[in-house]
Amino acid sequence: MFFKRFRSDKSKAAAAAETDAAPEAADETPSAEPVTAPPTDPPEPTLPLGAHTNSSGLTDAASLGFKTTADVKAVAGPVGQEAALEALTFGAGVKGPGYHVLVVGPEGSGRHTAARSTLQAIASKMERPADWVYVSSFDPTGGFRALKLPAGTAKPFAEKMAHAIDELADALPAAFAADDYDLKRRTIEEEFRFSREDALEALRREAETQNIALLRTPAGIAVAPVLEGKVVKTDVFNSIPEALRREVETKIAALEAEIEAILAERPEAEKERRARLLALNEQIAGRHVRAALDDLKSEFADVAGVESFLKAAARDLVRNAGLFVAREDRAGRLVQTAATHPRFARYCVHVMATTSAASGAPIVQEANPTYANLFGRVEVSTDAEGQSQVVRVKPGALHRANGGYLVLDADALLNSAAAADALRRALDAGEIRFDPPTSPISVAGDEVPDLEPIPLNLKLIVIATAEALRRLNAGHGSLRRLFKAEAVFEDAIARTQETVDRLAGLIANIAETYALRPIDAEGVALIVDEAARRAGVKGKLSISIADCVDVCRAADHIAGSGKRDVVTAEDIAHALRQHSPRAEASAAFSEAS
Amino acid sequence: MIAHVAAAGERSGRVVLWLGGTSAASRFAIDAAMLMAQAFQAEVESLYVEDRQLFDLADFHFARAIGVSGGSWRPMPAATLEREMRFIAAALHRQVAEAGAAAGVQCHSRVVRDEPLRALFRACAENGPWNLVIVGEPIAPGDGARLSELFEKVRDTTGAVITGPLASRTRGPVVAVVEEFERLGPMLKAAQRLSAAIAGEVRLCIAGDRRDELAWMEGEARLLCADAAGGEEIASFESVLAANDDPAPLADVLRRHKPGFALAQYGGRLIAPDASLRPLTQALECPLLLVR
Numbered sequence: 001m002f003f004k005r006f007r008s009d010k011s012k013a014a015a016a017a018e019t020d021a022a023p024e025a026a027d028e029t030p031s032a033e034p035v036t037a038p039p040t041d042p043p044e045p046t047l048p049l050g051a052h053t054n055s056s057g058l059t060d061a062a063s064l065g066f067k068t069t070a071d072v073k074a075v076a077g078p079v080g081q082e083a084a085l086e087a088l089t090f091g092a093g094v095k096g097p098g099y100h101v102l103v104v105g106p107e108g109s110g111r112h113t114a115a116r117s118t119l120q121a122i123a124s125k126m127e128r129p130a131d132w133v134y135v136s137s138f139d140p141t142g143g144f145r146a147l148k149l150p151a152g153t154a155k156p157f158a159e160k161m162a163h164a165i166d167e168l169a170d171a172l173p174a175a176f177a178a179d180d181y182d183l184k185r186r187t188i189e190e191e192f193r194f195s196r197e198d199a200l201e202a203l204r205r206e207a208e209t210q211n212i213a214l215l216r217t218p219a220g221i222a223v224a225p226v227l228e229g230k231v232v233k234t235d236v237f238n239s240i241p242e243a244l245r246r247e248v249e250t251k252i253a254a255l256e257a258e259i260e261a262i263l264a265e266r267p268e269a270e271k272e273r274r275a276r277l278l279a280l281n282e283q284i285a286g287r288h289v290r291a292a293l294d295d296l297k298s299e300f301a302d303v304a305g306v307e308s309f310l311k312a313a314a315r316d317l318v319r320n321a322g323l324f325v326a327r328e329d330r331a332g333r334l335v336q337t338a339a340t341h342p343r344f345a346r347y348c349v350h351v352m353a354t355t356s357a358a359s360g361a362p363i364v365q366e367a368n369p370t371y372a373n374l375f376g377r378v379e380v381s382t383d384a385e386g387q388s389q390v391v392r393v394k395p396g397a398l399h400r401a402n403g404g405y406l407v408l409d410a411d412a413l414l415n416s417a418a419a420a421d422a423l424r425r426a427l428d429a430g431e432i433r434f435d436p437p438t439s440p441i442s443v444a445g446d447e448v449p450d451l452e453p454i455p456l457n458l459k460l461i462v463i464a465t466a467e468a469l470r471r472l473n474a475g476h477g478s479l480r481r482l483f484k485a486e487a488v489f490e491d492a493i494a495r496t497q498e499t500v501d502r503l504a505g506l507i508a509n510i511a512e513t514y515a516l517r518p519i520d521a522e523g524v525a526l527i528v529d530e531a532a533r534r535a536g537v538k539g540k541l542s543i544s545i546a547d548c549v550d551v552c553r554a555a556d557h558i559a560g561s562g563k564r565d566v567v568t569a570e571d572i573a574h575a576l577r578q579h580s581p582r583a584e585a586s587a588a589f590s591e592a593s
Numbered sequence: 594m595i596a597h598v599a600a601a602g603e604r605s606g607r608v609v610l611w612l613g614g615t616s617a618a619s620r621f622a623i624d625a626a627m628l629m630a631q632a633f634q635a636e637v638e639s640l641y642v643e644d645r646q647l648f649d650l651a652d653f654h655f656a657r658a659i660g661v662s663g664g665s666w667r668p669m670p671a672a673t674l675e676r677e678m679r680f681i682a683a684a685l686h687r688q689v690a691e692a693g694a695a696a697g698v699q700c701h702s703r704v705v706r707d708e709p710l711r712a713l714f715r716a717c718a719e720n721g722p723w724n725l726v727i728v729g730e731p732i733a734p735g736d737g738a739r740l741s742e743l744f745e746k747v748r749d750t751t752g753a754v755i756t757g758p759l760a761s762r763t764r765g766p767v768v769a770v771v772e773e774f775e776r777l778g779p780m781l782k783a784a785q786r787l788s789a790a791i792a793g794e795v796r797l798c799i800a801g802d803r804r805d806e807l808a809w810m811e812g813e814a815r816l817l818c819a820d821a822a823g824g825e826e827i828a829s830f831e832s833v834l835a836a837n838d839d840p841a842p843l844a845d846v847l848r849r850h851k852p853g854f855a856l857a858q859y860g861g862r863l864i865a866p867d868a869s870l871r872p873l874t875q876a877l878e879c880p881l882l883l884v885r
Contacts, residue, residue, distance in 0.1 A: 216644075220658045
């Protein structure tokens, strides 16, 4: 660790800074542990040597060539890691699938920053990838089709579809409430509803002429002999000649046969009535559905798959126009558009990948690469009837990074074994297939919907420490084999004039980035000395950018407390002392484990 | 007359829900009975009539019945008939009692074995001072003669409420279609009381066969409404030309206003006795109070 070695390699400058700054620090942080008195011994002559050193082997501030970092050109990124950067640039630049990059190095060595800036430079020159959306397949499986859209058009496409649904939510109820529809519907209803009654009424009149009546019973219809409008009593009926009685019975039997025939026609007539009403509904709804989808259709006419989707959606909309006409919660409409109502979820366009106009290829960094975060998530809602339906398909990092770069931390990935395995399969197959690991025991309704796989073409950049690399090699051979390029960030770099100058530039960059006070040359020299001590080897520097940032920010705070405009070596020394106990504890923990 | 119903201070009467011998009672007819009872602080008596003639028929060896949805003819012994009627009556009375409890209306039920119209006549004659008949079964186009017979034989009713096969609502405006000036006041009052019960506005429609007569009646109606201190405002006035025996204007009014309840005169130019009820059944989606 950076500060682990600092205690045994105290420099003169640090000692002087410590002596001067100690009382002030004690005032500011009374609970802080007393700072060990700096040694007055001269530094060991064998440590550290290299560019910008004086006779004592320490960094010569005067030779750095500036008064404060305000005079230095800021330098971003790691220092002295040219080989790693070259490998990273090469690996990231190789076109085509299957060429993934492993970035290895100690924490704080600037791997992430270097990877980000390198990828940004390459990605900005790359072509924007196509957008992807999921739309309902409108088939009985309830699955989803993947549609490939021109770059940047997925969101407008989804918005226009939602707008069309909103339009229909207003237009269809109005259309079905309109008088002309009402009249047409009534005409059909009347025609069929009363055709049977008309036939029975005609039969009733005919029967009346023969002194026979059609009576309504609790469960149906009966036929009775009548006289002067009243059912004949049996004794009266039995008193008439037998021939006449037989004649009446024959007439009754004939009427019964006719009634039976009339009633038997009902199922057929009912079927026809339903068909005609359906045709009418489709005629009315179809007109509005076509109008609502016209814009989308013409705008995306050239995009493969869109026309067939819109056709299927139109068919479904017409068939389910009742969804729009059903009694709706007006209060609900105030806070959400119709398109976002779960009832219309199947018409929703789920944007899985899109890019903005100014961007090139996407660079996506996923800090928590779980299955859901990589492959996306499906949100299901259950309606009042207990039917479950997909209300949202949320993209994962793979969708967002498709056509560009996905940056993952090796430790985080290896900690999620299922996700790592699924990622390897996806990269091998070249497609994003939604198949989340599920429990063997499930309940009805929680089935995973069928999502059409989306072609996958991205470059995976995994950032690892040496320890993570060992884990990767040991337990994830098939995943390890995916990495064709390795960018290795060294623990220690050669101390040359150039690397010292670049370190000064890096410190200037930190001051600029975090809006810190300028750091004077003596302060920078002190940091360089610390880097040399961290390396523990002659002529080397070990630079932890993260630690540099921490020290510079702490020193800036100390300088501010002392109302100084410039961060001095004393401030840096003070900050290093504040930083060291933590670093030591951490180092001790690492060693113990 | 409907005036009996509408007059303030009148001793309350009854709403007679006339349930024939079948199970085809309309839910909207039951709702209409409750609304009328609420509007006029009346009670509901549901009268289920076991049609005596069916028992006379059941005595014949050839007596058979067939279901309205088809099937085959089945023998119709008196015992079966009686049991079926008892169950249907019980179910209907329970339905009425539940609706009454929900509406806060007191309900009584009665089962009689008689001829349907005579049973109704007797029920209305027993009590007064006024009765309103709610016809439980939806009317069919061919029920003109039956309706005419009802108004002719059941003299002790101020009107009858009918529902059609397309009944679908009891909420919305109350539309009163008035043909004669002398009925304007009572019908208007009845409409206003109904409108309070169903929380809908009153729309007045005046029907006549001459424009000058219509204009005069509308003017009088406006004056009458303006004079009615404390009375509810009339949401709209409308005049329609209607020839004699022409139900089309009434059907048109029902279609356009989509009322929750409607009032019209029976035996006038719009609904003539014995006329086919087809135009009405094609447009009627709410209960219609027909006044003499």
